[in-house]
Each structure stands twice: as structure tokens, then as C-alpha cells.
Amino acid sequence: MKESKIQIFQAADGVVRLEVTLDQDTVWLSQAQMVELFGRDQSVVSRHIRNALSEGELSEKSNMQKMHIANSDKPVVYHDLDVVISVGYRIKSERGVQFRRWATQVLRQHLVQGYTLNQSRFDQNAAELQQALALIRKAARSPELSAEAGSGLVEIVSRYTQTFLWLQRYDEGMLAEPAGQSGGRLPAESDATASLQALKQSLLARGEATNLFAQPRGDGLSAILGNLDQSVFGEPAYPTVESKAAHLLYFMVKNHPFSDGNKRSGAFLFVDFLHRNGRLLNAQGEAVINDTGLAALTLLVAESDPKQKETLIRLIMNMLSVQENV
Numbered sequence: 001m002k003e004s005k006i007q008i009f010q011a012a013d014g015v016v017r018l019e020v021t022l023d024q025d026t027v028w029l030s031q032a033q034m035v036e037l038f039g040r041d042q043s044v045v046s047r048h049i050r051n052a053l054s055e056g057e058l059s060e061k062s063n064m065q066k067m068h069i070a071n072s073d074k075p076v077v078y079h080d081l082d083v084v085i086s087v088g089y090r091i092k093s094e095r096g097v098q099f100r101r102w103a104t105q106v107l108r109q110h111l112v113q114g115y116t117l118n119q120s121r122f123d124q125n126a127a128e129l130q131q132a133l134a135l136i137r138k139a140a141r142s143p144e145l146s147a148e149a150g151s152g153l154v155e156i157v158s159r160y161t162q163t164f165l166w167l168q169r170y171d172e173g174m175l176a177e178p179a180g181q182s183g184g185r186l187p188a189e190s191d192a193t194a195s196l197q198a199l200k201q202s203l204l205a206r207g208e209a210t211n212l213f214a215q216p217r218g219d220g221l222s223a224i225l226g227n228l229d230q231s232v233f234g235e236p237a238y239p240t241v242e243s244k245a246a247h248l249l250y251f252m253v254k255n256h257p258f259s260d261g262n263k264r265s266g267a268f269l270f271v272d273f274l275h276r277n278g279r280l281l282n283a284q285g286e287a288v289i290n291d292t293g294l295a296a297l298t299l300l301v302a303e304s305d306p307k308q309k310e311t312l313i314r315l316i317m318n319m320l321s322v323q324e325n326v
Contacts, residue, residue, distance in 0.1 A: 005023070006021060006022070011037075011098055011099075018036065020103070020106075021067070026107065027080065027084075027106065027107065029078065029079055030076050030078050030079070031049075031077065034079070034087060038096060039095070044091070048090045049087060052087070052090075057086055058083055063079060065080075066078070081100075081107075084096070179240075179321075180240030180241060181241045183241065184240060184244040186225055186248075186273065187225070187269075187273070187276065188225075189221060189222050192221060192225065192272075195268070196214040196268065196269070199264075199265075200261075203264075209261060212258075213261035214258050215258055215259040215260065216257065216258060217257060217258060218257075220255060220256070220258070221258075224252060224257060227251070228247060242317040242321055243317060245270060245273055248269060249269075249316065250301055250309065250316075252265060252269060253266040253301045254301065254302075254306075263302055264298075266301075267294050267295070270294070274288065274320075297319075300312065
């Protein structure tokens with residue numbers, strides 16, 4: 001049983017006081033508690049339950065379950081409200097009537113509270129969804145959006161449709177960060193610099209970059225890598241591969257550690273980090289994101305408002321998590 005609650009029932013005469021388990025939108029009593037509630041022998045209670053089962057009024061599967069309780073070396077059988085009401089009618093117990101009215105009120109309050117909580121979560125997640133879609137619309141209007149990047153933007157919307165739908169699943173709370181894969185090995189600054197310089201030479205040879213590409217501005221790259229590797233109260237600030245990857249791309253694009261080529265450098269190190277940690281391919285051996293999708297995702301980051309950071313980070317993390325578990 002998960003997230004069961006205990007409610008206290010006290011009879012009008014003050015003689016009976018029971019700790020009642022609330023779970024699966026109903027209340028549960030053991031036979032021993034029903035004996036106390038109705039003031040009858042256990043044999044009487046057991047007989048009425050057997051009769052209700054044999055007559056088809058109750059189902060052993062749906063109206064009963066075993067629960068582990070303190071000071072018991074084996075699970076105890078509990079019966080739901082339908083069983084309690086059935087036995088109460090057969091015994092014609094006044095306390096049974098009191099219990100039914102009390103339980104009905106408790107369950108009504110429980111359902112109202114649950115609806116209120118779910119509605120609040122839905123409203124919050126719907127707002128997050130609107131932000132994510134607004135960000136895509138903004139990126140779609142960007143003058144930097146080429147036909148190829150545009151197709152990548154369409155791919156993000158279509159390939160990761162489930163991620164966007166998850167943002168609406170208030171009952172699952174999918175806006176929260178996914179559990180992810182613990183750890184994540186970041187490159188040393190020297191290794192990252194060497195990789196970027198190799199990329200630079202390749203781009204220069206094709207006439208696709210200038211000497212300003214990946215030219216450091218202060219210690220920006222070192223600060224980003226150090227920030228991603230820091231601890232807070234002895235725990236990693238970014239504890240998962242997904243978290244490190246998403247923040248690496250975001251910080252590289254937004255913090256402008258280089259004089260030129262920050263988006264391409266960020267996208268490159270993002271892919272390099274996934275490769276280093278065995279996450280560039282999913283379980284089917286397919287790339288978690290292709291070139292056009294990566295270009296569009298990087299553009300989303302570049303076009304985003306700083307206020308949208310958390311939405312974008314969670315979106316990237318969920319995208320990586322979805323693809324890993326496809």
C-alpha cells in the first residue's frame with residue numbers, strides 16, 4: 001500500500017475508538033476492528049462476511065487486501081467499506097450506521113482535497129507547457145532559422161511529442177526532473193579546449209569559421225566546467241548525466257565564454273559529454289538527437305528568456321530521459 005492515511009473514528013457513546021486506514025479511495029478495517037465496532041463475536045462477523053461472499057454481494061479480490069502492520073509477523077486481512085456496510089446491515093448495528101456516515105464524510109473530504117491538489121498541479125504544469133511552446137514559436141521567427149534548422153525544430157516538436165504531453169500529466173507530475181542516471185564525467189578544461197580547437201581547424205578548412213571561433217573570453221569555459229562539478233553540502237549540485245548535459249548546453253550558449261561560436265561550441269561539447277558518458281546512443285543504437293535536431297535545440301536555448309531557464313532545462317532533461325528509455 002502506498003500513501004495510506006490513518007483516520008480516527010470514535011462512536012457516539014465514546015466506547016469504541018478505531019484507527020481506520022484510508023487507501024485507494026476507501027476505508028479499511030480488520031476483522032478484529034469490526035468485532036470491536038459491532039460488539040459481536042468474531043465468529044458472527046466472519047459468518048456474515050462468508051455469506052456476503054457466497055451470495056455474490058462482495059468480491060474477495062476487490063473488497064479485501066492484506067496489509068503489514070506493526071507487531072505482526074504476517075500480513076493481516078483488511079476489508080473495505082462495502083464489507084463493513086454489508087456486515088452492519090446484517091447485524092443491524094447502530095454503530096455501523098455511525099461508521100458509514102463518518103466514513104462517507106471522510107472519503108468526500110479526501111476526494112475534494114485530492115481534486116484541489118491535482119487541479120493546482122495541472123494549472124502549474126499547463127503554464128509551463130505554454131512557456132515551452134511560446135519559446136518554440138519565438139525560435140521559429142528567428143532570422144537565424146535556416147530551412148535545415150527549421151526542419152530540426154519540427155523534429156523536436158514531433159519526435160518529442162510525448163515530452164510535451166507529459167508536461168500536462170498533472171497526475172504524474174512530469175514537470176519534475178526525471179530520476180536520470182547518476183554521475184556524469186565532465187571533460188577536463190584542457191581536453192575540452194583541445195576538442196574545440198580540433199573542431200575549429202575543421203571549420204576553418206571549410207571556410208565555416210574565423211579565427212575568433214572558440215577564442216576564450218577570460219576564464220569562461222573553466223568557470224562553467226567548475227560550476228557543473230561543484231558540490232553543495234557534500235552532494236553534487238548537478239547529480240545526473242541529464243542535469244549536467246542540459247546545464248552544459250545552456251551555460252555554454254547563454255554565458256558566451258568565447259568571442260564567437262558559442263552556440264556551435266556548446267552544441268559540440270553537449271554531444272561530446274553525452275558520448276563520454278555512453279549516452280549519445282539509445283538502447284536501439286540510434287542517436288538521441290541528430291544534427292538538425294541539435295541545431296534547433298541550441299537555437300531554442302539561445303532564443304529563450306532567462307526566466308524560462310528552468311522550463312528549458314527540464315525539457316532537455318526529459319528529452320534525454322525519454323530517448324534513453326525508448
